[in-house]
Amino acid sequence: MAYQIDARGLPCPQPVLKTKEALEQAKGSSLVVIIDNEASRDNVIRFLENSGVTVEKVETRGNDFFVHTKETAGSVSSGIKPEDHPCAVPSGAGSALFINKDRIGHGSDELGTNLMKAFITTIKDLSVQPKTICFMNSGVKLTVKEAATLPYLKELEEKGIEMLVCGTCLSYFNLKEQIGVGKISNMYDISETMLKSSKVITL
Amino acid sequence: MTVYAVITFHNTHFALKAKKVLEKNGKTVETIPVPREFSSECGFCCKVPWDERDMADKILREHDVQVEHIYRWERDDDKERKNKFTFV
Incomplete structure (x- = not known):
């Protein structure tokens, strides 16, 4: 059973923070992170990979992205901090x-x-x-x-x-x-x- | 391609005075920042049509405006803005 996190509508860096929290609570099961923008999707994927979690697939449904991971290794203790995933300026802002x-x-x-x-x-x-x-x-x-x-x-x-x-x-x-x-x-x-x-x- | 004469001066006062004097004498003149190719210092210079450079130079002399240099500025009107400067 996958552990699902809905991070839609959350401003950066909240999706990464929620993913980190979920990793700790998922206790080894796989994760599905739902995100509604590309910058957060990339940040979450990078965070997961840096934490030693394999991203199995990224599904696009409408405007949403579903990031599926393989089973996590139980307690994930990585030194990666969400601060390492800077919030990109929203595209279009200048x-x-x-x-x-x-x-x-x-x-x-x-x-x-x-x-x-x-x-x-x-x-x-x-x-x-x-x-x-x-x-x-x-x-x-x-x-x-x-x-x-x-x-x-x-x-x-x-x-x-x-x-x-x-x-x-x-x-x-x-x-x-x-x-x-x-x-x-x-x-x-x-x-x-x-x-x-x-x-x-x-x- | 458009060709201009870019006239530089020893200071900003001369550049601004040159613009006024040339305008008063019916010349088409524009003050522009001194291109980086000429000087890294902040300054104004005057841009006049190439064919009017001698007349402009004469008018400026008559009004005690000291000209530093006159450059030939070839400007391509495409988006790339390829400029070529030659000291004359």
């Missing part, structure tokens, strides 16, 4: 840039404006790129027609970078009709995007 003004830094507006333009023209040529760029307050001015930054932001958008432009801010500056790139967004989308991102860089 970094976000939060641009909350139309220039970089304080000291000189002229310099700050040129630095912002240079920053945007530079990131479009780099191999590392953000997943999303959020514009708020006077940052929205970078996205409107006539803005020197507009052609470069358009290039970034064509490369698949999502641009969220604060609608409240466009409206405040009376620029709603002038938007030239990205999509008019709201506080819900912008805050949610930032919280979901692997990191947020504020300019």
Whole structure:
């Protein structure tokens, strides 16, 4: 009789922790671990193998994975800790840039404006790129027609970078009709995007 | 392929002044970060169409903007962004 663990819906590293617990309680019988994402599946398999347990097969049923093991060796005393199985950043998460003004830094507006333009023209040529760029307050001015930054932001958008432009801010500056790139967004989308991102860089 | 002249300066003030002066004289000019190929230091330079380099140089001299170097920048417009710089 296999010892079954349902680790669906659990955030990383919980599935590995539950598997470890189950190994101790299974007392030699085989295990079936049910997981609903690839990162956890890989982590659980790696943990089992490192613990000396043979993974017999991995079944995919719908969105779920069933990891079947052979009979475990009774008391499994491995030095492997769940911490050794780092939680991968969920696929799809990336970094976000939060641009909350139309220039970089304080000291000189002229310099700050040129630095912002240079920053945007530079990131479009780099191999590392953000997943999303959020514009708020006077940052929205970078996205409107006539803005020197507009052609470069358009290039970034064509490369698949999502641009969220604060609608409240466009409206405040009376620029709603002038938007030239990205999509008019709201506080819900912008805050949610930032919280979901692997990191947020504020300019 | 597009060919530009990249004009570098001894400091940021000259670069920003050059942009203003050239714009005032009806030139198409853009300030861009100094490419890594030229200098590892942070700085701005001016990018103008290649054919306008002599005119730009003349205007800058007339306005006491000291030019450091002028480079020829050949830029492929494909996604690879193959750039070629030649000091002129």
